[in-house]
Amino acid sequence: xxxxxxxxxxxxxxxxxxGAYATFELLKKRTSDAECVYIHSDxxxxxxxxxxxxxxxxxxxxxxxxxxILNQKGNSYVLGVFRKYADALAVxxxxxxxxxxxxMGNLGTIIRTMAGLxxxxxxxxxxxxxxxxxxxxxxxMGSLFHIRQCVYASFDEYxxxxxxxxxxxxxxxxxxxxEDAPPCPLFTLIFGNEASGLCEAFAxxxxxxxxxxxxxxxxxxxxxxxxxxxxxxxxNNNLV
Numbered sequence: 001x002x003x004x005x006x007x008x009x010x011x012x013x014x015x016x017x018x019g020a021y022a023t024f025e026l027l028k029k030r031t032s033d034a035e036c037v038y039i040h041s042d043x044x045x046x047x048x049x050x051x052x053x054x055x056x057x058x059x060x061x062x063x064x065x066x067x068x069i070l071n072q073k074g075n076s077y078v079l080g081v082f083r084k085y086a087d088a089l090a091v092x093x094x095x096x097x098x099x100x101x102x103x104m105g106n107l108g109t110i111i112r113t114m115a116g117l118x119x120x121x122x123x124x125x126x127x128x129x130x131x132x133x134x135x136x137x138x139x140x141m142g143s144l145f146h147i148r149q150c151v152y153a154s155f156d157e158y159x160x161x162x163x164x165x166x167x168x169x170x171x172x173x174x175x176x177x178x179e180d181a182p183p184c185p186l187f188t189l190i191f192g193n194e195a196s197g198l199c200e201a202f203a204x205x206x207x208x209x210x211x212x213x214x215x216x217x218x219x220x221x222x223x224x225x226x227x228x229x230x231x232x233x234x235x236n237n238n239l240v
Contacts, residue, residue, distance in 0.1 A: 005069040015132040017080035025142025026080045035081040038066040043077035087148040089121040099125040100193040108139020109223040115143035117234040122149040123158045167206025174210030178232030194222045
């Protein structure tokens with residue numbers, strides 16, 4: 001069990017959930033990676049957290065000090081400590097690829113949307129926001145524990161591992177709308193950085209996609225664009 005309280009750093013082998021909901025998701029989906037759960041003295045165990053921890057043999061510790069050091073959300077009275085784990089993407093399922101995402105809030109929101117649309121495989125191309133950062137975990141509402149995710153040094157590294165997937169880069173110069181894409185069981189949706197999107201080289205791979213929008217806007221926020229694209233492809237392929 002973790003006894004030393006240290007604010008999160010990327011090089012740590014552990015990370016934290018913030019709040020009861022995300023901690024429940026950790027305990028239910030990644031029980032073997034949960035090290036312990038901290039509760040604040042103000043926490044009222046009305047949702048059966050202590051019973052679940054006892055059933056799963058996960059230590060439950062009351063410590064207000066842990067919250068003063070680890071917690072980044074003032075109204076949260078539950079913290080889960082978990083070990084980072086390695087994932088491999090499923091070769092026979094669709095993938096989402098984020099190229100150089102920089103915002104942990106966007107990253108977590110996209111992960112949450114993925115889980116809601118039965119899209120369970122995420123590739124993140126570096127440099128990128130930290131998937132394991134507590135801010136990302138919190139934005140995902142614990143959905144991080146429902147998906148597989150893997151970080152790659154380059155898009156080429158990802159594509160080499162999954163050559164059978166059909167690529168759909170989302171670009172302002174794309175040639176089809178998301179709802180017009182043909183059904184494709186092994187699709188990979190590719191989204192670029194919040195500020196710059198995908199570079200022009202992506203226009204020459206796969207089938208480029210453009211989300212129609214009014215002249216009042218030059219582009220959507222990354223999490224919004226990803227949500228629109230993922231929903232259209234999930235519906236076209238009967239995933240939801």
